[in-house]
Amino acid sequence: MTDEDVAPEQGELAITRTGDRLRLAREAAGLSLADVATRTRITQRHLAAIEKSDFSELPGRTYVTGFARAYARAVDLPEAEIGAAVRREIEEDAYGARPLYEAYEPTDPARLPTARLTWTLVIIALLLASAYGVWRFLSVEPGEALIAAQNRAADASEAPEGAAPEPSARGAASGAGAIASDAPVVLTAQSEVWIGFDDAAGKTENWRTLDAGETYQVPAAYAEQFTLRTSIPQALKVTVGGRDVGAIGPADTLVKGVSLKPADLLARAEGNVAQNPAAAASKASPKG
Structure with missing residues (x-):
């Protein structure tokens, strides 16, 4: 060629x-x-x-x-x-001139986050979740929606005046004669029951749930500064110096503003006796 x-x-x-x-x-x-x-x-x-x-x-x-x-x-x-x-x-x-398409391979180690980065993100997520839980525990009352609903129900169907016996001066004097004015106030749960303690403005400052058979002795400072609130009054037994106060409100009704001062509770007990002497006599009589 x-x-x-x-x-x-x-x-x-x-x-x-x-x-x-x-x-x-x-x-x-x-x-x-x-x-x-x-x-x-x-x-x-x-x-x-x-x-x-x-x-x-x-x-x-x-x-x-x-x-x-x-x-x-x-x-x-x-x-x-x-x-x-x-x-x-x-x-x-x-x-x-178009950019070439580069297929992404999920299994490519160069494209996957490192193990250290993954664990760092997991730890940060756990810390954030823990911090949120602590914040909720310290600043938000559990059962807040339930409490709000109960409060609304109480405004609409709270027991009329006179349904729960009001303490009287005569009853207080009668009870105080047998039991000291600083006698311990004890709350005993007959079944699981929620209780709260309201300040003078009606705001619940403290709350707790008592299991069946659990007792809680109200601190003397609480008795002076707070009133009792509960949604199942029939599930709560209130005693002053060992004496049963009796019902603190109608069954299955939110009651609030129940004074925890021993003298007031003794007066309430006298009022309950006056309203239902047969029940009081039945409690007082020994069981055969």
Whole structure:
């Protein structure tokens, strides 16, 4: 194979873009860019960009195709073929400029968080959850929705005056004669029962739930400063110095404002005896 046989093939391979075909046709016709600019009325800068297939230098796709077809007419090339080739090259260039899609592999260790980072995030989440739990315990009363509902029910269906015996001065004097005024006040749960202690403004400052059989001795300071609140009065036995005060309110009714002072509780006990002497006598009589 001679050099003459190889040279044309190499020359054909060198022409890979439409701009190269236009440039070679211009040079073969002995024309300069200025001559083509005069024939087509296209600036030399745009003609040079077409020859380099640098279509980004041109105003837009429509102008690129139109300029290329005009250039082809000026150098006696088939303008329809040149126009189609330019459009194809524009599409290829646009596709090549797109970012390559890189498939994400979940099992790629380089993309997964390290074990240290994972454990750090877990510890932070646990600390936040613990802090929230402590905040709830210290600042929010459990059963708050239930208490609010009970309070609303109490406003609508609280026992009328006189349903729960009011302490009387005579009863207090009678009870105080047998039991000391500083006798311990003890609350005993007959079944699970919720109790709360309200301050002078009616706000529940402390609360607790007593299980069946559990007792709670009211501190003397509580007896002086707070009143008793409960939602199941029949489940709570109140004693002063060992004496049963009796019912502190109608069954299954939220009662509040029950004084915890021994004298007031003794007066309530006397009132209960006066209202229901038969029940009091039954409690007092020994069981056979």
